Amino acid sequence: MASGKKKLTRRKFLIGSGVVVGGGLVLGYAALPNQLKDIAARHKGEGQILSGWIKITPDNKVTVIVPHAEMGQGTHTALPMMAAEELDADWDLVSMEEAPGLPEFANQPLGEGFIVGDKLPDILAPLINKAFYSIAQAMDLQITGGSTSVRFTGQYGMRVAGAAAREMLVKAAAREWGVSANDLTTEKSFVHHKASGRSASYGSLVEAASAIDPNPTPALKPKSAHTIVGTRTIKRFDIPGKVNGTAKYGIDAEVEGMLYAAIARVPVHGGTITSINDGAALAMPGVKKVCNLGYAYAVVADKYWRAKTALEAVEIDFEAGGNELVDSDAIFARFNQELATLELEYDIDEGDVEAAEGRLIEADYAVPYLAHACMEPMNCTAWVRDGVCDVWTGTQAPLMARTAAAVAAGLEPENVTVHNHMLGGGFGRRIHAENDYVAPAVEIAKMTGQPVKTIWTREEDMRFDEYRPAVVSRFAAKLGDDGKPNAWKNRFSDKREPAEAPLIPYGVSNQSIGFVRSQSHIKLGPWRSVDHSQHAFFTESFVDELAYEAGADPLEYRLSMLADAPRHAHVLKTAAEKAGWYSGVRAGRAMGVAVHESFGTIVAHVAEVSIGDDGMPRVHKVTCAVDCGEAINPDNIESQIESAIIYGMTGAFFGEITVQDGQVVEGNFPEYEMVRLADVPEIEVYIIESGAPLGGIGEPGLPPTAPAITNAIFALTGQRVRKLPIRNYEFSASA
Amino acid sequence: MEFSLRVNGEARTVDVEPDTPLLWVLRDELGFKGVKFGCGVAACGACTVHMDGTATRSCIFPVEAAEDIEITTIEGLADEGMFTDVQQAWIDEQVPQCGYCQSGMVMAVSALLDENPSPTDQDINDAITNVCRCGSYPRIRKAIRKVISERGAA
Numbered sequence: 031m032a033s034g035k036k037k038l039t040r041r042k043f044l045i046g047s048g049v050v051v052g053g054g055l056v057l058g059y060a061a062l063p064n065q066l067k068d069i070a071a072r073h074k075g076e077g078q079i080l081s082g083w084i085k086i087t088p089d090n091k092v093t094v095i096v097p098h099a100e101m102g103q104g105t106h107t108a109l110p111m112m113a114a115e116e117l118d119a120d121w122d123l124v125s126m127e128e129a130p131g132l133p134e135f136a137n138q139p140l141g142e143g144f145i146v147g148d149k150l151p152d153i154l155a156p157l158i159n160k161a162f163y164s165i166a167q168a169m170d171l172q173i174t175g176g177s178t179s180v181r182f183t184g185q186y187g188m189r190v191a192g193a194a195a196r197e198m199l200v201k202a203a204a205r206e207w208g209v210s211a212n213d214l215t216t217e218k219s220f221v222h223h224k225a226s227g228r229s230a231s232y233g234s235l236v237e238a239a240s241a242i243d244p245n246p247t248p249a250l251k252p253k254s255a256h257t258i259v260g261t262r263t264i265k266r267f268d269i270p271g272k273v274n275g276t277a278k279y280g281i282d283a284e285v286e287g288m289l290y291a292a293i294a295r296v297p298v299h300g301g302t303i304t305s306i307n308d309g310a311a312l313a314m315p316g317v318k319k320v321c322n323l324g325y326a327y328a329v330v331a332d333k334y335w336r337a338k339t340a341l342e343a344v345e346i347d348f349e350a351g352g353n354e355l356v357d358s359d360a361i362f363a364r365f366n367q368e369l370a371t372l373e374l375e376y377d378i379d380e381g382d383v384e385a386a387e388g389r390l391i392e393a394d395y396a397v398p399y400l401a402h403a404c405m406e407p408m409n410c411t412a413w414v415r416d417g418v419c420d421v422w423t424g425t426q427a428p429l430m431a432r433t434a435a436a437v438a439a440g441l442e443p444e445n446v447t448v449h450n451h452m453l454g455g456g457f458g459r460r461i462h463a464e465n466d467y468v469a470p471a472v473e474i475a476k477m478t479g480q481p482v483k484t485i486w487t488r489e490e491d492m493r494f495d496e497y498r499p500a501v502v503s504r505f506a507a508k509l510g511d512d513g514k515p516n517a518w519k520n521r522f523s524d525k526r527e528p529a530e531a532p533l534i535p536y537g538v539s540n541q542s543i544g545f546v547r548s549q550s551h552i553k554l555g556p557w558r559s560v561d562h563s564q565h566a567f568f569t570e571s572f573v574d575e576l577a578y579e580a581g582a583d584p585l586e587y588r589l590s591m592l593a594d595a596p597r598h599a600h601v602l603k604t605a606a607e608k609a610g611w612y613s614g615v616r617a618g619r620a621m622g623v624a625v626h627e628s629f630g631t632i633v634a635h636v637a638e639v640s641i642g643d644d645g646m647p648r649v650h651k652v653t654c655a656v657d658c659g660e661a662i663n664p665d666n667i668e669s670q671i672e673s674a675i676i677y678g679m680t681g682a683f684f685g686e687i688t689v690q691d692g693q694v695v696e697g698n699f700p701e702y703e704m705v706r707l708a709d710v711p712e713i714e715v716y717i718i719e720s721g722a723p724l725g726g727i728g729e730p731g732l733p734p735t736a737p738a739i740t741n742a743i744f745a746l747t748g749q750r751v752r753k754l755p756i757r758n759y760e761f762s763a764s765a
Numbered sequence: 766m767e768f769s770l771r772v773n774g775e776a777r778t779v780d781v782e783p784d785t786p787l788l789w790v791l792r793d794e795l796g797f798k799g800v801k802f803g804c805g806v807a808a809c810g811a812c813t814v815h816m817d818g819t820a821t822r823s824c825i826f827p828v829e830a831a832e833d834i835e836i837t838t839i840e841g842l843a844d845e846g847m848f849t850d851v852q853q854a855w856i857d858e859q860v861p862q863c864g865y866c867q868s869g870m871v872m873a874v875s876a877l878l879d880e881n882p883s884p885t886d887q888d889i890n891d892a893i894t895n896v897c898r899c900g901s902y903p904r905i906r907k908a909i910r911k912v913i914s915e916r917g918a919a
Binding site for chain 1 (some may be wrong): 781782784785786788789793797798799800801802803804805806808809811818836838839840842843848852855856857859860861862864866867868871890891893894895896897899900901902903904905906
């Protein structure tokens with residue numbers, strides 16, 4: 031921007047009103063009758079598809095077609111709940127199937143939102159900005175990420191589709207019976223006409239209903255009428271298969287005649303192979319081929335263990351353009367230097383932080399690179415033959431996987447079929463920011479001419495992740511006589527998404543939040559909650575420092591600056607009250623608090639910690655209050671918050687990917703350690719249904735986790751953790 | 766080389782290198798895909814099976830040492846279409862998220878509770894060191910407690 035300054039408005043998740051977007055969704059299908067016919071034709075004889083995502087068969091069964099991947103976040107159940115609620119379906123007759131990776135099932139509400147000018151969830155923006163994801167292709171989005179499933183696909187898709195389908199069924203019954211639709215009621219997958227006592231199942235009406243145009247703006251049920259959404263009686267569809275070993279993940283794909291590949295990248299990110307010695311490997315049992323991909327090499331064999339063993343016998347020389355000299359210290363030094371020298375861009379620049387008066391408080395923070403460490407290492411099975419390509423994998427973005435496979439196979443996307451599976455962890459890793467697992471697997475399969483399953487070792491998975499960025503963040507504030515900041519100045523070294531992540535909810539009149547885009551050769555990607563993961567740690571730690579400098583209670587200090595953010599204040603107060611903030615803690619323990627909004631949801635945590643005999647902090651309890659607007663599946667919300675807290679604890683306590691000689695050092699557990707059962711605190715979750723627009727739930731529990739813990743550590747020890755992870759510090763409880 | 770194994774009550778023969786980890790034999794030679802590859806160094810527990818009833822991480826266990834041992838995988842824990850009380854507790858408490866670690870979790874917990882019907886929290890912490898990246902741990906503990914109390918009541 032010419033001025034180099036821009037002011038961000040708070041992100042709006044609604045586009046004007048729900049009607050426009052709701053209309054957009056249904057019109058997405060209804061206004062494209064050919065597309066709807068295509069889908070119907072593909073499912074011919076399998077029942078009728080009404081309003082896009084709902085299939086009803088004559089036996090009265092309802093199948094909700096979910097255009098999102100299941101990676102444990104519960105979307106395969108929450109979205110059918112939303113559709114079934116509006117449809118007035120009998121939940122016992124409802125099942126789901128995941129939509130195939132086809133444009134017809136693309137994430138229309140996301141695409142619509144983009145086309146009509148609202149911001150896409152920012153996590154998606156860098157992806158569609160890539161050369162081969164033009165804006166025109168935004169309609170092809172079929173992505174699970176950015177905590178979008180329920181609040182976009184669910185709100186503007188499933189609810190509208192369910193209500194529209196219900197209207198179609200009612201109209202069909204009205205026509206058949208020659209009565210007014212207004213005199214009909216629906217309940218548990220039946221239409222009733224009270225006056226005549228007639229009833230008909232949805233299944234018996236569906237053929238007639240499918241001839242009726244869907245209403246793009248059907249009336250939605252009031253919350254008080256809900257019998258499925260918001261209840262605790264619904265069990266997730268995917269769980270039984272996950273307790274008896276039958277759930278199929280990408281790594282479980284089986285293709286007739288399949289070979290196995292083990293893969294290794296050039297050790298320095300971005301490096302290129304200059305020579306390869308594969309003679310010894312080729313002579314080993316079962317080895318079929320050694321593939322040189324330039325950036326990586328792979329051994330293809332009849333058994334995975336043979337491929338992996340032979341891979342160790344391959345020798346390469348490589349060229350890394352000087353990156354082989356870079357280590358973590360050099361990377362952070364570069365960030366600090368570029369923060370001082372590169373031209374700043376601004377998230378916000380209001381008032382005059384330099385001219386503002388007050389007592390100057392400064393602090394510098396940093397976080398390291400973090401790996402995703404999905405439990406299922408990256409893998410992909412591919413088969414390229416006769417001008418077509420099939421891919422079996424677990425992906426958060428089947429259409430992007432399709433494009434990546436098409437490019438790697440040298441085919442058009444129409445000739446690529448992606449068979450998506452359960453994801454053994456996603457967390458942003460399986461969004462294909464760098465197309466780093468589907469594309470190589472397709473290249474290997476193409477070179478081999480047979481179906482090949484390529485499996486990354488844990489070490490390869492960890493050393494060639496697309497990491498959460500390492501970032502340095504510097505703060506300066508000026509405290510007035512009342513102890514409150516007159517100025518908030520923040521400078522940081524990396525900017526991705528979402529744009530608003532560094533913004534604070536607190537009323538500070540002079541604010542300047544600016545950044546540079548510092549780079550290293552380490553590959554980066556979205557990591558659960560994206561930029562929120564680092565910025566909540568930075569901002570909620572620094573505001574805690576200000577409270578201390580002001581001699582104020584950290585909770586009261588925050589509340590005193592939240593007059594214009596009543597939802598934040600309410601969430602904070604709720605967490606604090608439930609945690610017993612005002613009644614104090616037992617000797618040897620202390621509490622810390624943090625609040626942060628992300629993906630439309632506001633979360634506050636109060637963490638209670640002590641210091642163990644080993645000098646390491648122990649988290650005894652985390653009390654959480656979450657305002658996500660409305661609770662669709664309350665049990666799953668609690669589950670996701672527990673999950674995000676524990677994922678956040680792993681990052682806060684242990685998470686650190688370091689670089690030496692240009693290479694990532696950490697390759698496996700426990701070198702890159704995880705929170706385990708013994709480390710897990712008691713977690714209490716309080717859901718606040720404020721009635722605000724639906725927020726996401728897969729990510730928002732994470733950002734306030736680290737600062738709540740480190741603020742508690744400060745309260746107990748007087749030691750301020752300004753650079754994660756916590757395990758690099760030594761603490762003593764007697765401050 | 767040929768090796769004779771007993772898996773889920775059946776005799777099976779496989780022809781693989783002697784150092785092949787049992788994990789890959791179970792998955793790819795015998796089709797027990799419920800046994801999961803997580804780390805390859807016995808640090809995460811996703812590959813946990815029972816060997817003569819003891820929870821064992823199969824990813825570093827060479828097939829040549831697995832003969833004459835009764836091996837049980839997640840597939841062999843209950844009769845088809847049935848769930849053990851541990852599996853049922855996992856469903857009741859809605860434990861799994863991504864679910865990838867849960868075969869190993871269920872196997873580790875099943876072995877623990879067979880050996881020690883009333884473990885303390887410390888016993889549970891010491892025995893269940895499997896990694897769950899989704900953080901289903903609070904529910905794992907709840908489900909374990911549920912099984913303990915139900916077995917105690919029976």
